[in-house]
Amino acid sequence: MIRLHLGSLIVVVMLLGVSLVVTLWTWTLWRERRREIRRRRIAIQCRICNCNYQPATASPTSQCPACGSRNQRGALNPI
Numbered sequence: 001m002i003r004l005h006l007g008s009l010i011v012v013v014m015l016l017g018v019s020l021v022v023t024l025w026t027w028t029l030w031r032e033r034r035r036e037i038r039r040r041r042i043a044i045q046c047r048i049c050n051c052n053y054q055p056a057t058a059s060p061t062s063q064c065p066a067c068g069s070r071n072q073r074g075a076l077n078p079i
């Protein structure tokens with residue numbers, strides 16, 4: 001049996017908790033970043049009204065549903 005002092009046990013439990021929180025935080029940031037990259041890959045941002053939308057067809061140009069202007073497919077500017 002492993003003998004630990006109460007102080008050591010508290011430190012071990014705290015380190016495990018901090019490791020769990022850091023791991024979950026990192027995983028959440030990674031997942032959100034992947035979602036944002038995917039969303040920016042399929043979305044078009046209107047150059048007139050700044051509306052984001054997903055075009056119905058795969059044509060290089062599409063019409064904005066908000067203002068009706070024609071937009072060309074391209075990557076959105078990264079934040």
Ligand SMILES: [Zn+2]
Pocket residue numbers: 046047048049050051064065066067068069
């Ligand atoms: Zn528009």
